[in-house]
Amino acid sequence: MTRVTILIPTYNEEAALPATIAALAALDPPADELLLVDGGSTDATLALARAAGLTCLVAPRKGRGAQINHGVAHAQGDIVCVLHADSLLPRDAVTVIRAAMADPRTALASFMPRIAGPGGTRWGSTFHNWIKTWYAPLIFRPLLFARGVRLLFGDHAMFFRRRDFLALGGCDERVVVLEEAELCIKFARLGRTRMVRRWVWTSDRRIAAWGRWRANWIYLKVGAMWAMGAREELAEHYPDVR
Template sequence: MADPLETGDIDAGGVTVLIPMLDEAAALPRLVAALERLDPRPAEILCVDGGSTDGSVAIAAAAGWRVIVCARGRAKQLNLGVAEAAAPMVIVLHADTIPPPDMVAVVQGTLADPRIALAGFTPLIGGEPHEHTRWVTSAHNWAKTWYAPLLCRPHLFLTGVRLLFGDHAMFFRKADFVQAGGFTPGDQVMEEADLCIRMAKLGRIRLVPRFVNTSDRRIAAWGPLKANWIYFKVGILWAVGARARMAKDYPDVR
């Protein structure tokens, strides 16, 4: 991929695709293929690696993505990535999430509304795209955008706070992210929730009615009942401020 700063692709409508990465060699080939199909193209694809020990960095570099290295911790990685982003709009895309080909146009069209500060896609959770979809978990994931803030921060829910998470492929203007203070650096889990609360002070939070396909690797490892219980439990721990417990109860799955 050509350097967007040299080709002049960075402008007021430019979009940086920001990928936080840690040992994602198994997931990256599908994502590389998906991002090659994007039309229009993003201004840049920027990977922030947190210390991968597999072939993740090599795969990203071979795809022509810009790769920078950061201390492990998704909040830290994303804060650095946004700071380094060359474009004025940023979409955070996890390595196991496959976007539609018109992702960039959706981001541009949504953020053309100045009333929207933060938005995300609607995730369908499953295996390989079109192989199978876990409809119950996908529906729960959709519903918690509303019920999580209603249960955990009801006073903020009434002012318009909605919670988006990593598998929503959330996107925003870089300037708004900086103004809101970014992610809390020490957070390893639920870092998106606090950002949503801060971003809601700047404008609306919107769940776009367009799908991304997100891997069901956690559900495959834990089982559907355990996975949905963990999602709910971590949300409650966040609500009561038990941050030290959240990471313990939400282990990595690759």
Template sequence: MYSVSIIIPTLNEASSLKRTLRQLSVLEPSALEVLVVDGGSTDETVAIAQSYGVQVLSCDRSGRSVQMNHGAKSASGDILCFLHADTCVPDDLIAVIEQTLADSTVACGGFISLMSGQQTTRWGISLHNYLKTYYAPLLFRPHLFFKGLRLLFGDQVMFCRRADFWDCGGFDEALPIMEDGDLCLRLVKKGKIRQVNRIVQSSDRRVARWGSWKATAIYLYVGCLWGIGVSTSYLKRFYEDIR
């Protein structure tokens, strides 16, 4: 049996975190630990995390890569699971993770992300995101696709063995976005990347702000440019933080 540490990077996530932590509190089996790594929230994020009795870490620098690495350094589980504060998971999350990584040829896994809001489900964008896991590596890294590369992103709840994570150097803290795809490119050297045939539910707040057509255009633009090697510092300007 593996032990699983769940790491949640936060920055002003009070509107989402309570629901996420409530779901984590009823996981069966439970996680070894839940670590909330806060990057300097000015709302009630830290107080909410403390009220659920999870471990709260403060990070001097905000930025998802920095915060997730900080959490990984403090984690004691055999497996690291990186969870966004606005993503909801099934109550058998830990069992699914353990079963996936029981296959020694698999280095990393993630879920199918269903994007939804209070009154709508973004079926079209969710389908595109599902397909992107496969077509993006096939288009831009075909030699790695046939070795098992699938491109996972943060809202798919990525998980991997702690030893493999650090052997690959963890998340690249110099990257303002696409740190998740970058990690997949390095983890595939350890084994296959697998998209598990199970659903997690992610907030549609970015699509709600941009609109479906604009969001799709930005996702394609950023993804394609990253695929051909354009700097993430340039791409970040098109991908604003939305809370």
């Protein structure tokens, strides 16, 4: 049986983590490994994860790309799913992951993000999140789009073969925003990238903090800057929300 690791990069996620841990505990079948990689949290993130029985590592440097690299290097699974700490996988996620990656033509896959909060699903932002997986490569990487590549993002709960990630050199640790979109371009060398038709529920906390219109403007602006070559400076345009 193909082993699956769920890898959760964290930094000060004590508020979001309990719901994520509960969803992971409900997985059927369970993941073979639940691996949390922290970036130096100063709150109760690590205490909550350890109490729940997750394997916990502290990355040598903060930054989601660096934390993902550290986690994949230590993961025991053949397939690694990178899950944000404010996202909830469906109960059958492990079965879905195994089935998707059984296709050798698929290099990278993800779930479909459904952005939601206490007020319910934010369908406008959910639709934009979905459609940009099409229009972003169509506009900025048309040759890849013609090959069937779709640009996936971190809140999609991306998953891939561990050996492929290591062979490609992993995440660019200079990139602190859209690091997983950058990774998606690398995986396109090996095969197709696609979303499976199953929701992953992801928090609307950024939209709640920024407002709907500002949030979607930030997503669009940062995505366009990334496509035009901006990397380290992207963090200046993407305020942190915890």
